Amino acid sequence: RKEVEQDPGPFNVPEGATVAFNCTYSNSASQSFFWYRQDCRKEPKLLMSVYSSGNEDGRFTAQLNRASQYISLLIRDSKLSDSATYLCVVNPDSNYQLIWGAGTKLIIKP
Amino acid sequence: NAGVTQTPKFRILKIGQSMTLQCTQDMNHNYMYWYRQDPGMGLKLIYYSVGAGITDKGEVPNGYNVSRSTTEDFPLRLELAAPSQTSVYFCASSYGVGLGDQETQYFGPGTRLLVL
Secondary structure, X not given: OOXXXXXXXXXXXXXXXXXXXXXXXXXXXXXXXXXXXXXXXXXXXXXXXXXXXXXXXXXXXXXXXXXXXXXXXXXXXXXXXXOEEEEXXXXXXXXXXXXXXXXXXXXXXX | OOOEEEEOOEEEEOOOOOEEEEEEEOOOOOEEEEEEEOXXXXXXXXXXXXXXXXXXXXXXXXXXXXXXXXXXXXXXXXXXXXXXXXXXXXXXXXXXXXXXXXXXXXXXXXXXXXXX
16 A cells, blocks of 8 residues: 555546545554645645644645545635646654655646 | 755756756755655655755665755755656755644755656
């Protein structure tokens, strides 16, 4: 089992819709979790951090389910500018070595 | 603030050549990282540094070397380029580790390397 797994997609979603995708992790002792966004041929940028059960920032909600070892990202009222690859990142033991998922590609269509 | 800057943006190397990828940050971050990103794969940590004069291996260090003589600079050296090193290389920095904003990693724009 991979340490961090994501559905690669692509998720093709009409503008204005709600979309959600999950990320599973293998290390049950993991303490901190992140969603980064990466635009095509660009560097990753932090979207949200998830330390407890969840976090909300405008149209974006991240939730953590420790029992089932997954985090989710929900995007409401999707915009064309939300088109990107969303990277799930896990810190398995609060050291320097983050574990990165391969990403989920999201395409928002007009 | 320029944030994290990387040079060059793109480079083609022949097998066996060497090169240095430059990385500089102006945020006074203690921690710096080098990653490689291959198509369809997650970022893999090559080397990291927790401060000037201190470096350590990440998950995929073979074929690379680093140094950290100042807080700002963290160059990555490829000594004998191989086709397997064709990738996109990202440098990143963070204030620290642990919970909170300290963990946020800020990335440079990347260097695309092609080894033929």
